[in-house]
Amino acid sequence: MTPSYSAAIDDVVSGCTNWRMWGRLGWQETKRRYRRTIIGPFWTTLSLSIFIFTLGILWAQLWKQDPKTYLPFLTAGMLAWGMVSTIITEGCSVFVAAEGLIKSLKFSYTLLTCAVVWRNLIVFFHHLVIYVGVMLYADVEVTANTLLVLPGLFFVAVNGLWVTTLLGIMCSRFRDIQQIVGSVLQISMFVTPIFWTPKQLGNRFILYVDLNPLYHYVDIVRSPLMGKAPALLSWEMVAAGTVVGWAVTLFCYSRFRRRLPYWI
Amino acid sequence: MASLALDNVTVDFPIYGVQKTFRGAIRSATGGLIRREGADHQHVSVRALDNLSLSIKHGDRLGIIGHNGAGKSTLLRLCAGVYEPANGRVLIEGKVSPLFNTAPGLDMDDTGYENIITCGLYLGMTREEIARKTPDIEAFSELGEYLSLPTKTYSTGMLTRLGFAIATAIDPEILVLDEGLGAGDARFAEKAKRRVDALIERASVLILASHSDALIKSLCTRAILLQSGRIMVEGSVDEVNEAYRKLNQATDTNPALSADQFLHSTSAY
Numbered sequence: 001m002t003p004s005y006s007a008a009i010d011d012v013v014s015g016c017t018n019w020r021m022w023g024r025l026g027w028q029e030t031k032r033r034y035r036r037t038i039i040g041p042f043w044t045t046l047s048l049s050i051f052i053f054t055l056g057i058l059w060a061q062l063w064k065q066d067p068k069t070y071l072p073f074l075t076a077g078m079l080a081w082g083m084v085s086t087i088i089t090e091g092c093s094v095f096v097a098a099e100g101l102i103k104s105l106k107f108s109y110t111l112l113t114c115a116v117v118w119r120n121l122i123v124f125f126h127h128l129v130i131y132v133g134v135m136l137y138a139d140v141e142v143t144a145n146t147l148l149v150l151p152g153l154f155f156v157a158v159n160g161l162w163v164t165t166l167l168g169i170m171c172s173r174f175r176d177i178q179q180i181v182g183s184v185l186q187i188s189m190f191v192t193p194i195f196w197t198p199k200q201l202g203n204r205f206i207l208y209v210d211l212n213p214l215y216h217y218v219d220i221v222r223s224p225l226m227g228k229a230p231a232l233l234s235w236e237m238v239a240a241g242t243v244v245g246w247a248v249t250l251f252c253y254s255r256f257r258r259r260l261p262y263w264i
Numbered sequence: 265m266a267s268l269a270l271d272n273v274t275v276d277f278p279i280y281g282v283q284k285t286f287r288g289a290i291r292s293a294t295g296g297l298i299r300r301e302g303a304d305h306q307h308v309s310v311r312a313l314d315n316l317s318l319s320i321k322h323g324d325r326l327g328i329i330g331h332n333g334a335g336k337s338t339l340l341r342l343c344a345g346v347y348e349p350a351n352g353r354v355l356i357e358g359k360v361s362p363l364f365n366t367a368p369g370l371d372m373d374d375t376g377y378e379n380i381i382t383c384g385l386y387l388g389m390t391r392e393e394i395a396r397k398t399p400d401i402e403a404f405s406e407l408g409e410y411l412s413l414p415t416k417t418y419s420t421g422m423l424t425r426l427g428f429a430i431a432t433a434i435d436p437e438i439l440v441l442d443e444g445l446g447a448g449d450a451r452f453a454e455k456a457k458r459r460v461d462a463l464i465e466r467a468s469v470l471i472l473a474s475h476s477d478a479l480i481k482s483l484c485t486r487a488i489l490l491q492s493g494r495i496m497v498e499g500s501v502d503e504v505n506e507a508y509r510k511l512n513q514a515t516d517t518n519p520a521l522s523a524d525q526f527l528h529s530t531s532a533y
Contacts, residue, residue, distance in 0.1 A: 020385070021385050024381070024382065024385065028371070028374060028378065028382065032371065032373045032374065101368055101369055101386070103341070103346060104341075104364045104368050105344075105346060105368045106344055106345035106346050106360070106362075107386065258348040261341075261346055261347050262277060262278055262347070263278075263280075
């Protein structure tokens with residue numbers, strides 16, 4: 001398969017810059033999911049807040065943690081994890097679900113991946129309501145570090161784009177990958193420090209946490225929300241992930257983008 | 265100047281998931297050739313277009329005629345840039361507007377107005393263009409208040425009218441058209457025909473696929489006859505229609521007649 005980097009880069013650039021289109025696609029999909037419900041997207045916010053409050057208080061008791069430090073950690077972690085894992089899950093089906101469109105129109109497929117990332121950012125923003133409640137309860141201070149959530153979200157979005165593109169292409173050709181990704185994510189939710197802190201694990205196993213890329217993507221959003229700056233290691237891992245991820249994605253996308261309509 | 269050139273293009277559709285259940289090479293009567301490749305013949309593919317070359321210039325009105333499975337739709341999608349060929353090159357100059365089934369990106373949960381915007385954007389219109397065309401779409405689709413309701417409340421005919429109205433509101437350069445574009449009841453069909461005629465007038469290049477020799481004759485200036493992914497005859501509309509009729513007679517008397525045999529029998533043309 002002869003690679004065509006110019007076509008792949010052109011697809012990515014023209015897709016990303018057409019914000020009017022993906023902005024609309026992501027927003028329409030959000031509206032569609034909650035049509036005819038009264039509180040709309042806040043249903044997921046409500047169920048997530050019940051989850052966090054009941055389990056947060058239970059686990060704080062079980063692990064002898066102070067709820068005022070544990071609840072902000074759990075809430076910020078769940079919000080970040082929800083966004084990261086949903087982007088990965090939806091990346092698997094992004095192209096397969098758009099079969100009709102891809103087979104009848106020439107357009108930038110990146111529009112579809114941008115829409116997935118954008119919709120998950122929208123979900124994240126309205127879930128922030130829970131976090132505001134928890135902040136008030138636990139007296140979390142808003143500091144200059146809180147602003148670091150913006151670069152954090154930016155990097156989640158930039159990485160979300162390559163993840164959805166790469167997984168979307170791979171899952172179109174090999175349908176097993178979607179199942180594998182689902183299983184891995186399910187386990188990752190427990191293996192990644194979201195319910196527990198890396199400190200609780202102790203120094204012996206800390207290497208496993210540091211090597212887990214998902215931990216760092218969660219942390220660049222979670223730490224700022226808790227008023228703390230993310231560790232330098234997290235920025236380094238995310239930077240490396242961005243470069244390596246996009247390199248691998250462009251390598252694959254330049255070769256297999258043109259095969260996509262044949263695979264789905 | 266809009267133009268389109270296909271240079272020795274071949275299109276193979278890989279078929280996945282049939283390797284274990286599907287045995288033996290089968291040559292179907294009208295479809296593309298089913299091929300098996302690889303060490304254990306584990307790669308199955310259908311050859312939809314076979315080493316085909318075609319040049320379409322500004323002002324051309326090309327009709328593509330042929331049986332089901334001859335490769336018409338694949339050729340249209342290739343011209344629209346949807347598929348890229350396995351071999352050969354496609355050179356497209358100008359903006360291609362494909363019109364296959366209904367409007368692309370139509371969502372049943374969205375209202376008529378929301379769909380006008382989404383589909384319009386997919387078809388390459390700007391928001392300003394869409395706003396400008398909306399009164400025309402409203403008038404033509406005759407949907408009135410229904411445009412504010414979700415499209416799932418529409419009858420099949422209403423949905424067809426909406427899709428058709430949006431899809432034909434474009435200002436195409438290269439118009440790629442499938443005859444299967446439905447148009448609702450008889451009264452609407454007459455209106456739809458006038459609208460398609462006007463659309464074709466606006467286009468610099470028309471590529472139309474059809475089973476109907478009458479339709480091709482009324483709209484096209486030149487034609488090709490497609491069979492098993494190859495161009496059997498290329499020329500004036502009358503020449504090609506004549507060959508199509510002969511092909512129909514020949515396959516009626518001898519359904520197993522292969523494309524090659526037919527090519528030889530009509531090589532006197």
